[in-house]
Amino acid sequence: LLKMDFLGLRNLTVISDALDHIEATTGERVESESIPLDDERTYKMLSEGDSDGVFQLDSAGMKALVRQLRPDRFDDIVALLALYRPGPMKAELHTEYARLKHGRSKVTLLHEDLGEFLEPTYGILVYQEQVLQIAQKVAGFSLGEADMLRRAIGKKKRSEMEAQKAKFLSGVVECGYDEAFGTQLWDLIEGFADYAFNKSHSAGYGLVSYQTAWLKANYPVEYMAALLTSVKNNKDRLPLYLNECRRMGITVLQPDVNESQTDFTPVGDDIRFGLSAVHGVGEGVVEAIVDARTEEGKFTDFRDFCQKVDSSALNKKVLEALVLSGAFEGIGHTRRGLLEAYEPIVNGIIDEKRQRAAGQESLFGFGEEEGGVDLDDGITIGEVEFDKGDLLTYERQFLGLYVSDHPLYGLERLLDSVADATCADLRERKDGASVRVAGVLHTLVKKFTKKGDAYLVATLEDLTGSVEVVFWPRIYQVAHEILVEDSVLVVTARLESQDESVKLTANEVTELDTSEYRGAPVVVHFAEQQCTEDALSRLRAVLGEHPGQVPVQLHVQPTEAVDAEGEPVAARRFRLGDDLRVERRPGLFASLKAAFGPEVVEDTRVRSFRDEAPERRW
Numbered sequence: 001l002l003k004m005d006f007l008g009l010r011n012l013t014v015i016s017d018a019l020d021h022i023e024a025t026t027g028e029r030v031e032s033e034s035i036p037l038d039d040e041r042t043y044k045m046l047s048e049g050d051s052d053g054v055f056q057l058d059s060a061g062m063k064a065l066v067r068q069l070r071p072d073r074f075d076d077i078v079a080l081l082a083l084y085r086p087g088p089m090k091a092e093l094h095t096e097y098a099r100l101k102h103g104r105s106k107v108t109l110l111h112e113d114l115g116e117f118l119e120p121t122y123g124i125l126v127y128q129e130q131v132l133q134i135a136q137k138v139a140g141f142s143l144g145e146a147d148m149l150r151r152a153i154g155k156k157k158r159s160e161m162e163a164q165k166a167k168f169l170s171g172v173v174e175c176g177y178d179e180a181f182g183t184q185l186w187d188l189i190e191g192f193a194d195y196a197f198n199k200s201h202s203a204g205y206g207l208v209s210y211q212t213a214w215l216k217a218n219y220p221v222e223y224m225a226a227l228l229t230s231v232k233n234n235k236d237r238l239p240l241y242l243n244e245c246r247r248m249g250i251t252v253l254q255p256d257v258n259e260s261q262t263d264f265t266p267v268g269d270d271i272r273f274g275l276s277a278v279h280g281v282g283e284g285v286v287e288a289i290v291d292a293r294t295e296e297g298k299f300t301d302f303r304d305f306c307q308k309v310d311s312s313a314l315n316k317k318v319l320e321a322l323v324l325s326g327a328f329e330g331i332g333h334t335r336r337g338l339l340e341a342y343e344p345i346v347n348g349i350i351d352e353k354r355q356r357a358a359g360q361e362s363l364f365g366f367g368e369e370e371g372g373v374d375l376d377d378g379i380t381i382g383e384v385e386f387d388k389g390d391l392l393t394y395e396r397q398f399l400g401l402y403v404s405d406h407p408l409y410g411l412e413r414l415l416d417s418v419a420d421a422t423c424a425d426l427r428e429r430k431d432g433a434s435v436r437v438a439g440v441l442h443t444l445v446k447k448f449t450k451k452g453d454a455y456l457v458a459t460l461e462d463l464t465g466s467v468e469v470v471f472w473p474r475i476y477q478v479a480h481e482i483l484v485e486d487s488v489l490v491v492t493a494r495l496e497s498q499d500e501s502v503k504l505t506a507n508e509v510t511e512l513d514t515s516e517y518r519g520a521p522v523v524v525h526f527a528e529q530q531c532t533e534d535a536l537s538r539l540r541a542v543l544g545e546h547p548g549q550v551p552v553q554l555h556v557q558p559t560e561a562v563d564a565e566g567e568p569v570a571a572r573r574f575r576l577g578d579d580l581r582v583e584r585r586p587g588l589f590a591s592l593k594a595a596f597g598p599e600v601v602e603d604t605r606v607r608s609f610r611d612e613a614p615e616r617r618w
Helices: 010-026 040-047 061-069 075-081 084-091 093-101 112-121 128-139 143-154 157-174 177-191 200-216 222-229 237-247 283-296 303-309 316-324 337-355 388-398 412-418 424-426 473-479 533-544 586-596
Strands: 265-267 269-270 432-450 453-463 465-471 488-499 500-510 522-527 545-548 553-557 574-577 600-603
Touching: 010 200, 010 222, 010 237, 040 061, 040 200, 061 075, 061 093, 061 424, 075 084, 075 093, 075 200, 084 093, 112 128, 128 143, 128 177, 143 157, 157 177, 157 265, 200 222, 222 237, 222 265, 222 269, 237 465, 265 303, 303 337, 316 337, 316 388, 316 533, 412 432, 424 432, 424 453, 424 465, 424 488, 424 500, 432 500, 453 473, 465 473, 473 500, 522 586, 533 586
Parallel strands: 465 500, 522 553
Antiparallel strands: 265 269, 432 453, 432 488, 453 465, 488 500, 522 600, 553 574
16 A cells, blocks of 8 residues: 655745735736746845745754855755754764865765765765665665665664675675775765665755745745744744844734735735734634625724624624724724723614614614714714833734834844843753843743742743743842833843743843933933033033943023013923933943032933833923
């Protein structure tokens, strides 16, 4: 009987969806079989290590190897997949292949007759098929005999290999080669048994890898939309690929009742968040929304939305999820304003729909030509909005991550300088490894040991994903003041890896000062009468002794509390020139206080993204 093994790959669906997106946006159908294997843009992208989201090539180690290899042909990708495995990597064959390709190592062959089979892989034995060919050429094996040797190598059956050793060596001599050469060649083949791989398997995977790379390089919006859809329920991968979109210059827009489809979809040069990815909104509700706007036109406001969609889509849980995820902002409603007003509007419209379904007319007698309910219910939807911190909190609650903004945007360089791993990297680290990760803290749960000692379990999130961190009593007792919601921290921890999950046990935690990166200024306070030419000259001199990137502002307090008409006199604040930017260090504050008094300086330090920088408020 024929045994067939079918392997399902999510990436094949990604390719199919991306091709559908390309047809929808360009009107042209690209078939995966017609994708050229010599596309310069694709190889340039891979050579730069830009392979996040590319099948089999998006791990940190593989990206480093791809940058080192700089592939320029399909065979390089096939070889990469065969060599990036524990056996070849232990022998450092993966890096040796890269060195040989670029002439940093010299290609050597046991015999010139092996060049026909080994020159394509720079003298390295990479595939089982090469052993089969060499056995035929050098030892006179038939195809069947060579295949038996290949099977023994592939299954690492050393007993079978030993049985064939004498036959192989005698065959080498019969074919006119030295026995010493045969022994050397056999030793090479025997060592190859530790990492043997068949080229057909590697080539099949390599084709999928190349096709995903080609799509990312040539149709980035369409490909990333398909990729995001494939991981929409994966809390580890979705943030990683959203961050990759941002790095590529692709904006991922929040959900919109007029624009979103079920899944992530291209919208021009942007990608629109799919409605089905909103927590609490099922695909049946999404179908009702899409059908309503398709049949009756786009929604003009919230009342029009309620009038057009089926009543099954108007339950409280669904509407709150849509409101707080920002799905109604596109039709002119703020999240807080709509959240405070939607319930009586919905209740009134549902009552009217029930009456119409029962064949009744409203008290005011709708005309058939109106085809709807009375939209003038006297309820005003306010324009007030939540502050930025609350907006992001709700966004994360209902979308699973930050979309319109992120607490760590603008801090990438700072995070890279203090951390040795990202959340996405942790799965590739060994169990028990010590890592240092930086990110924003949220979802804090305080617990107690059997002895009654308090400890904390929280989530640390960076731009690539998130990880659970346990702060046991020893750490929690000394660091509880900074272990608060939305604080930006650097955590040194022990990695615990089990199956597909990872978590951290904190050994050390420090708060990250993000003030300089968030533009929070140093504020110097002067009374109005203090602003003399001499004082300003001395201020300039002190600031000039501490050059840096932090802006400085001069806050001038008026002498009189009220003016001649009895109106309060407001303080004035001046932003000093960029040539007077400073470094935020204790020496600066000591110098200012020594020159002008202890109350003269204010350090507007930013501890989290909720501490809005004063400069941004003005």
